[in-house]
Amino acid sequence: MVDVVLVEGEAAETLSRLHFACFDEGWNAATFARLMSPKGSFALLAYNDERSQQPAAAIGFALVRHTRGESELLTLGVVPPCRDAGIARQLMAALLDRVVRDGATTMVLEVAEDNHAARHLYETFGFVAVGRRAGYYRRDEGAADAVTMRADLARLEV
Numbered sequence: 684m685v686d687v688v689l690v691e692g693e694a695a696e697t698l699s700r701l702h703f704a705c706f707d708e709g710w711n712a713a714t715f716a717r718l719m720s721p722k723g724s725f726a727l728l729a730y731n732d733e734r735s736q737q738p739a740a741a742i743g744f745a746l747v748r749h750t751r752g753e754s755e756l757l758t759l760g761v762v763p764p765c766r767d768a769g770i771a772r773q774l775m776a777a778l779l780d781r782v783v784r785d786g787a788t789t790m791v792l793e794v795a796e797d798n799h800a801a802r803h804l805y806e807t808f809g810f811v812a813v814g815r816r817a818g819y820y821r822r823d824e825g826a827a828d829a830v831t832m833r834a835d836l837a838r839l840e841v
């Protein structure tokens with residue numbers, strides 16, 4: 684079991700480190716600080732040691748924006764050695780619980796078409812594909828489409 688906690692702007696460096704560990708194009712700390720600053724935006728960190736919330740113990744993260752009832756999952760990741768242990772599932776449950784309490788009625792996100800792990804995860808939380816952006820993710824091996832997914836949070840059991 685991990686500890687999932689809400690974090691403030693001072694966690695931007697930790698969020699950036701984790702993002703670089705999870706994605707080819709990492710986001711720097713300034714980007715996280717900027718994305719976290721609007722009212723309604725928040726980030727979560729997952730720690731693998733419930734007794735320690737030191738930056739080095741952080742293994743997963745999520746960043747969410749919420750304005751006027753619609754929320755957006757901007758990014759989510761779990762460091763490679765800690766995957767397949769249900770940590771992303773815990774992050775999803777925690778962030779959905781928070782946005783529902785804050786009055787969000789929908790959440791949207793974008794995911795690469797070939798990201799089967801993430802798509803499966805989102806589907807199990809009630810997200811359905813509602814759109815596609817061709818060639819959105821540029822990679823050395825060729826571009827991949829982005830699938831836009833949406834969940835009706837009023838129907839969700841979190």
Ligand SMILES: CC(C)(COP(=O)(O)OP(=O)(O)OC[C@H]1O[C@@H](n2cnc3c(N)ncnc32)[C@H](O)[C@@H]1OP(=O)(O)O)[C@@H](O)C(=O)NCCC(=O)NCCS
Nearest residue numbers: 705759760761766767768769770771772794799800801803
């Ligand atoms: C996607 C990601 C966040 C999942 O994190 P995780 O902690 O390993 O996920 P969980 O252990 O909570 O597993 C979630 C579900 O995905 C499933 N899953 C894992 N790998 C899978 C795969 N390759 N194909 C299909 N499903 C997969 C798990 O079995 C689990 O489903 P289940 O509970 O029904 O069995 C992680 O792989 C990651 O950080 N990837 C890189 C960053 C990324 O792609 N983020 C999402 C961007 S939209």
